[in-house]
Amino acid sequence: MSVTIVWFWNDLRVSDNPALYHAAKRGRVLPVFIYAEDIGVRKLGSVKKWWLYKSLVSLNETLKKYGVGLVIRTGFDTVSVLKELVREVKADAVYWNRRFDPTMVARDERVKKELISLGVKVECFDSFLLHDPNEILTSTGKPYAVFTPFWKRLRKDVNVPRPLPSPERIQGVGVRVRSEKLEDLGFLPEFKRCESLEEFWKVSEDAARERLRRFVTSSLEGYERDRDFPYLDGTSLISPYLASGLISPRQVWYEVIGASEGKSSKGVEAFLRSLAWREFSYHLLYHNPSMLEKSVKSIFERFPWRLEKSEFYERWTAGLTGIPIIDAGMRQLRKVGWMHNRVRMIVASWFTKNLLFHWKLGEEWFWDTLVDADIANNVQNWQWVAGCGIDPVPFFRVFNPILQSRKFDPKGVYIKKWLPELEKFPSEYVHEPWKAPLPVLKRAGVELGKDYPLPMIPVEESGRTALELYKRLRKD
Numbered sequence: 001m002s003v004t005i006v007w008f009w010n011d012l013r014v015s016d017n018p019a020l021y022h023a024a025k026r027g028r029v030l031p032v033f034i035y036a037e038d039i040g041v042r043k044l045g046s047v048k049k050w051w052l053y054k055s056l057v058s059l060n061e062t063l064k065k066y067g068v069g070l071v072i073r074t075g076f077d078t079v080s081v082l083k084e085l086v087r088e089v090k091a092d093a094v095y096w097n098r099r100f101d102p103t104m105v106a107r108d109e110r111v112k113k114e115l116i117s118l119g120v121k122v123e124c125f126d127s128f129l130l131h132d133p134n135e136i137l138t139s140t141g142k143p144y145a146v147f148t149p150f151w152k153r154l155r156k157d158v159n160v161p162r163p164l165p166s167p168e169r170i171q172g173v174g175v176r177v178r179s180e181k182l183e184d185l186g187f188l189p190e191f192k193r194c195e196s197l198e199e200f201w202k203v204s205e206d207a208a209r210e211r212l213r214r215f216v217t218s219s220l221e222g223y224e225r226d227r228d229f230p231y232l233d234g235t236s237l238i239s240p241y242l243a244s245g246l247i248s249p250r251q252v253w254y255e256v257i258g259a260s261e262g263k264s265s266k267g268v269e270a271f272l273r274s275l276a277w278r279e280f281s282y283h284l285l286y287h288n289p290s291m292l293e294k295s296v297k298s299i300f301e302r303f304p305w306r307l308e309k310s311e312f313y314e315r316w317t318a319g320l321t322g323i324p325i326i327d328a329g330m331r332q333l334r335k336v337g338w339m340h341n342r343v344r345m346i347v348a349s350w351f352t353k354n355l356l357f358h359w360k361l362g363e364e365w366f367w368d369t370l371v372d373a374d375i376a377n378n379v380q381n382w383q384w385v386a387g388c389g390i391d392p393v394p395f396f397r398v399f400n401p402i403l404q405s406r407k408f409d410p411k412g413v414y415i416k417k418w419l420p421e422l423e424k425f426p427s428e429y430v431h432e433p434w435k436a437p438l439p440v441l442k443r444a445g446v447e448l449g450k451d452y453p454l455p456m457i458p459v460e461e462s463g464r465t466a467l468e469l470y471k472r473l474r475k476d
């Protein structure tokens with residue numbers, strides 16, 4: 001009987017998992033997770049490790065219901081581990097779902113070649129994206145570089161396949177296969193913030209479906225209106241599940257489209273458009289792998305970014321900048337490993353255009369602290385906000401965090417949730433506590449500089465400095 005190894009990575013689910021589904025139809029199956037040195041572009045962030053640990057526990061439990069367990073292996077390079085497993089279980093095929101991180105693409109190609117040269121059948125399936133970056137190209141055969149035409153094309157021409165069901169049964173390989181202990185991978189001990197993450201997130205395939213359903217029933221209709229307001233429960237929070245593949249984008253796509261019958265479809269279209277940003281990020285990264293390291297607009301390679309992790313950097317990461325909307329975002333990130341998209345834009349703009357830090361330093365901090373850390377989305381968005389990416393916010397558009405705060409959190413509900421020290425502030429002053437008269441500060445029980453910091457740098461002036469530097473750069 002045929003034996004297929006199913007190599008899991010960012011597809012940690014049983015439903016709509018084409019590699020697993022087709023392997024189960026073919027014969028015996030060995031599900032494997034490999035944590036090797038060559039995992040890709042960079043090491044996993046510490047919060048992502050926590051998420052991965054939980055996801056793997058859950059996947060293992062689900063697989064056990066089928067009577068098979070997840071085999072965990074570590075090693076120096078993935079192909080050696082796979083070759084060893086092929087020998088051990090006499091596998092004649094290895095299946096996986098395609099990955100689109102450029103360093104993984106290169107690694108996976110090497111793995112494929114080596115396995116094929118040993119006479120092992122290799123099949124790779126699509127489920128991580130809705131589109132194939134090689135196939136969706138402009139009329140001149142080039143990759144897209146602007147979001148709106150990309151989105152129009154995706155919406156019109158891409159026939160998103162229906163999600164596959166979970167396999168009816170999975171037959172194990174019938175021999176005992178050594179598995180390393182998940183606890184030994186070192187995913188948990190490095191991390192001290194588990195408690196607040198545990199409180200906030202349920203990590204499993206079922207939890208992903210449940211969260212999506214809840215969003216579809218309660219918030220989808222108002223998504224277009226509410227998604228920019230961080231104090232509302234207006235977005236899906238599905239990003240970490242998508243990033244680790246506890247849910248597939250096509251499952252999300254069809255659940256959302258299915259909900260539009262009889263309802264206003266504005267929310268649906270706005271949501272699908274958001275989901276298409278994930279596609280666009282991968283499209284861009286796939287065709288421009290150097291954007292992982294370099295600003296796409298090469299002029300920014302000469303910009304005098306700050307590269308030192310100075311005290312300003314530390315205060316930004318700690319949520320102690322003295323600008324409440326920024327501090328609220330950074331504390332939300334610290335506590336639950338997630339931040340609202342609008343606030344991500346505000347904190348990233350402040351970091352790059354007011355503090356003038358290189359976008360890569362911010363990107364790396366997000367990478368280490370987000371549960372939804374995703375290489376394409378993170379790099380693309382950081383470059384977009386910093387003004388140096390493809391189709392970005394122009395550099396001269398410097399967000400004013402105070403105006404953003406007044407507009408998107410007018411009563412300071414979001415700010416007060418994450419900055420309890422400002423709880424008693426009247427909404428008039430909560431966006432700029434340093435402008436509050438002494439009696440207001442007294443009533444709020446806040447001594448600036450002691451209970452809450454003064455702004456680290458002047459808001460408007462620092463924005464102007466960035467513009468001056470940019471103008472000078474263009475003249476050179």
Ligand SMILES: Cc1cc2nc3c(=O)[nH]c(=O)nc-3n(C[C@H](O)[C@H](O)[C@H](O)COP(=O)(O)OP(=O)(O)OC[C@H]3O[C@@H](n4cnc5c(N)ncnc54)[C@H](O)[C@@H]3O)c2cc1C
Nearest residue numbers: 235236237238239274275277278341344373374377378381
């Ligand atoms: C500086 C910065 C860094 C970011 N880093 C990441 C990251 O590492 N991982 C990540 O998944 N997202 C990242 N984003 C994009 C976005 O903030 C999150 O995807 C979104 O906040 C997730 O919340 P949600 O699932 O409730 O989103 P919803 O609004 O419910 O959107 C649904 C899905 O659409 C996709 N999506 C929405 N907005 C974007 C966007 N701007 N770019 C790409 N995809 C999008 C996500 O997959 C999201 O889960 C970043 C944004 C910024 C500004």
